[in-house]
Amino acid sequence: MNPGLWVESSISAVQIIPNRNVEVYHKGKLVPGVEIFPYMSYLKPLLGDAMLNLGGTVASLGTDKERVAFSNPLNKGKIAPIICYESIYGEFTGDYVKKGANFLGIMTNDSWWGVSEGHKQLLSYAKLRAIETRREIARAANSGISAHIDAKGEIIEDTFYGDKTALFAKVNLYDQMTFYTRTGDLLSRFSIFALGFLLFYFLIKRFQNRAKKS
Secondary structure (H helix, E strand, C coil): CCCCCCCCCCCEEEECCCCCCCEEEECCCCCECCCECCCHHHHHHHHCCHHHHCCCCCCCCCCCCCCCCEECCCCCCEEEEEEHHHHHCHHHHHHHHHCCCCEEEEEEECHHHCCCCHHHHHHHHHHHHHHHHCCCEEEEEECCCCEEECCCCCEEEECCCCCCCCCCCCCCCCCCCCHHHHHCCHHHHHHHHHHHHHHHHHHHHHHHHHHHHC
């Protein structure tokens, strides 16, 4: 092996159009333990090759720091190239829309779920992303459930799990940005802050009542 040579692997979405530059997006949200080794400097000495033996990794894949939207000269579509695990994150998905995406494209490998409920849950997350962003979704799943989802989160058409088939859909394009897309998880952050404040207030009152009794 050449000690001066290094390679960075990544999971990527690629758009190839004749006579245009190839557009590439590297998956930004990696699956912990499977695609990325979190806190490697601390956990690697403790776990050794345990993650590798469980089907994971002892390294980390390359990522893109910014989301992108693929455009094309054939129509007005600007696709968000969402890769698999990324679709479970609402605020993260909203970043694609902020980059100009007027519909969402989800590419996912669901074959490793087997006959469990995992692939169904991942499809349900996609429906939530459609509602949050008010964008239609073209979902292409390897061995999973491919689907056309409208901007209200309703499945217009889908395939069966494990089917060897193709799904064609006419996707509507939307440009307006929702409140959630603009603010992200602001409401949940506020709720966590309010919960912490109420808990702190409860503890202080309880301490004051005990002090009065004593």
